[in-house]
Amino acid sequence: MSGAALAMAAEDRPLLTVKGLTKRYGARIGCADVSFGLWPGEVLGIVGESGSGKTTLLRCLAGELDADEGRVDYEGAQGLHDVLALSEPERRRLMRTEWALVHQNPRDGLRMGVSAGANVGERLMAVGWRHYGRIRETAADWLGRVEIDPGRIDERPAAFSGGMQQRLQIARNLVTAPRLVLMDEPTGGLDVSVQARLLDLIRGLVRDLGLSAIVVTHDLAVVRLLADRLIVMQGGHVVEQGLTDQVLDDPQAPYTQLLVSSVLRV
């Protein structure tokens, strides 16, 4: 980063800077040369059809996959991190404190064998909370925030519907007030009415907690309502990026035009 860039106002510094991120599966490309910035308070949508590389990109960011090339810089609460160079313990600490990953399938992001309260409380304990009463109180408060009856705090997630499990996963991830949330198809597989409730919830949390989010989805209606900016991926490459309504209303790339014209109405 140049001296001039460093001298800019703090709010003009990206939270996350991704440069040339590439992941290959043997000869096949997962994602190639992906670069973008994410600023505080911003929601970035990553769209594309299955196999476009959007989930690979997200998993590389989350450290679930090792990128082959590229660099990811994160402006953390305690300074700048070269994310891909973090040691495994450092990466895990980051993932349970300042970052959060919401999986498409809540079963991948929840511990199904323990209660809803423990699922939320666990993340608090991981960042050093020890007072049982306070942990339980905070967990109950978060269940309420994601519209799960706090009276069900001792039930296991298996007793919940898919939509409730997804909301529980969001509570578990957001209870430690992360600064960056990565979401993989957060509304996928849910009823339309539950999707709407979840969209409202995510929007409210982004606004109230001032967090930044990267949302991977194939659903253009979801990003229309949720994302400030869009990245369109095809075959592992970024083919277009820009302001959400500009990309959807005036798509420039052939693939984006095809994508936008393929949905019934966004």
Add this chain to the structure above:
Amino acid sequence: MTQPTPMIEVEGAAKRFTLHQQGGTVLPVMTGARLAVHPGECVALTGPSGTGKSTLMRMIYGNYLAAEGSVKVAGFEFNGARARDISRLRRETLGYVSQFLRVVPRVPCLDVVAEPLGALGVAPEEARQRAAGLLMRLNVPEALWTLSPLTFSGGEQQRVNIARGFVHPYPALLLDEPTASLDQANRAVVLDLIREAKTRGAAIVGIFHDAEARAEVCDRECDVSGFAPEAPVPPASDQASPVPVLPVSG
């Protein structure tokens, strides 16, 4: 109010669509568009349907990219601007009342209207109060405020959209058919809101099919049919887009 530089300024703007699904056909829809709107002025975009009134308005809002020329609001140039700078301009300076209400389902009407204020950091209580004031003025029954406006009638949705567009005193405002589908009483309220916005110094660009409404609030008209491209460009002769064209049969 006198100010040397216009709040909204379009200079030599052109718009073309490259239809990649149709063999890369380039569809020119506008060329050489010019418009200058000063604070306190309301300018109507006029012209027959299909001549580009909405296109020009979308170029000023930034959801259509101009192919050439300059589009500026409050000195901010859209051409080549970063997405997040456009977002900020919209949040603080440039309001837009569209014909369609696009909101997250299930969000109560009052919150939908208050939302632009929340994004500006206004305290929730004050934001809701200001939203309530506008909804009351626009005769949206209080019993509806806790319901999602997606369940409302067309006229009610229109008024929610208007309330949302006027809840913050934007220095620049774009109004797309703000009085369509409104009864006389509500139409009068909207025209009052427009006059008040002009009085506080807002620069407004509007599309009004309602000629009487247009005559009441607009200072000037800008006939966009004057910006029609002279002759269609032959297909695929001018691939302005750097992205490769998908192979298309035929």
